[in-house]
Amino acid sequence: MAKALLMAALLLPAAAAFLRSRRDGARVPIIGRHVFISGGSSGIGLAIAKLAAAAGAAKISLLARDAAKLSAARAEILRESKGGVHVAVFSADVRDEGAVRRAVEEAGEIDVLVCNQGVFLPCELEKQAMEEIKFTMDVNVMGCFHLIRAALAGMKSGASEEKPRSIAIVSSQAGQIGVYGYTSYSASKFALRGLAEALHQELIGHNVYISLVFPPDTDTPGLSEELKRRPEMTSVVAGTSSCMTAEGVAKKTLAGIMAARFMVYCNFDGLMMGIATAGVSPQRSWAMALAEIFGSGFMRFIALCTQYYWSKAIAKGHQAKDKRM
Template sequence: MANPNLFFLFLLLVVPLSLLLLLTLILRPRPVKIPIKNRHVFITGGSSGIGLALATQAALQGAKVSILARNLNKLEEAKQSIKLSTGIDVRVFAADVRDFDALKKAIDEAGEIDVLVCNQGVFVPGELETQELEEVKFMLDVNLVGCFHLIKAALPAMKNRRDRRPCSIALMSSQAGQVGIYGYTAYSASKFGLRGLAEALQQEVIGENIHISLIFPPDTETPGFAEENKRRPQLTNIIAASSGTMKANDVAKKALQGIKSGSFIVSCNFEGFLLSVATAGLSPQRSVMMAFIEVVAAGILRIAGLFFQWNWYESIAKWHAKGK
């Protein structure tokens, strides 16, 4: 008679190994490394916050850095800040990502780009009912349409580049681009849209050795976040109370690491890691171990997600019961 303990041990070994082998065979795109030393990294929203931290980190790692934002004075201040931190000069370009012609002119002047980081973003919190449509349009135009403008402007030269090594287009989303939160209606829509853009674009450009990264930072300590907190609805603060914040420099390090490894999904903290696993869906995955975790943890994290939803809706019900 067979030993049942040996049978269960056999299952514990064979099933995971078989799954790992299957994932190794089917995962696409394949793993890739994207070098940045001596290559041109172009970062929008580079005059402050995460963009400025990204530019500093890239310069420290030997990249040739260009930053773009709307305000030339702030860009010059950022340039001096990077110079003081790294001893390296960066190039600055003033343009609004909503203005395709001005953006195209700046990108053409900057020259061939190896790593394009679409980091610009605006957030005006508030319930949709009370929010002005101009504010909604502003967020969609900057956060989502602005990325289309950037990619359309930069992609031809990226595809025809002389340096045929892997290059990258990185999109700065948000954890609010993974799960909708009260008071984030328009912002979440603009950031959720980046996922559809990223998934489809990766299929379009993979043949040119261009790799897409979608970065999901949590609340980050930036000047923009400080302004956001002044307007956030009280119920948003209640629901989001469990989420922590990160420093811009820490987000930048995680983001740059993800870009260099060609990761499609780049999470920045443990909460973001869990969200990335829970919302993996049909997104591409290069890492066998991450794919394994996504497959094994999917059911458990769905239960956890339903618990969070229960908690949020309980908070909303109590809020309404108190007459707001």
């Protein structure tokens, strides 16, 4: 016990110096800036675009596959902003590196890049086709690499201490914990954390901040499609977290971007999981750093209880399924 207290006494001043060095008060302005959003034709992406326009962005660029949906999204943003923002749309598949690069070059220098595209096709691994698994990884992971690599050099060259820039990567609460039936989806969203943490280190000193966003189930057209094929046991696990509106997630996301936060949690469940899984992730907030330091042990206890509940519920569900068969 004495050794633990001594270690804490030695480490806390070092932690304090580190947190001060990360400029806890840094802000990423939106007014007059260019916000580029992938997956921006509907759902969370469109909601972020509307909020950015309302916050004073000068230009919004939307990238998605469906040209018709992009056109409708553009009209919606212009109508709600009363023409106060320039909106450009780009029809491209994030799996196509060349198409993504051409869209980014045509869009022009980006101040805030939001990698929001994503697919989720729930299915037990044994039953899921490899084509679906590869599709999930290509869109959710490689799509982010294509977007960030295309934009990064320009973002770094134009960033300054007065006007820092941001790359936001939209993960999922299924990127914080593994979820039954989400083997491919959780794998893709966990991968984004590794991407974000390593990229954060590469961009220290370049005035480009990384934000990693963890939405729960969100009421979007995508969720409606996912629910049609979600395994019964998945609902046992995923159903323990509340559903949010796209607008609610967008507000949390944009606030996190503007505050230059690394981890962006959208609800209380995400916050608690964030404390439990903080690991060695970057942290620029004194309050959150202390919550992680002193709350991680208790949250580990809660996590173990939750895993026990899930295991029992899944086992009971399998038993009931076997009886029906």
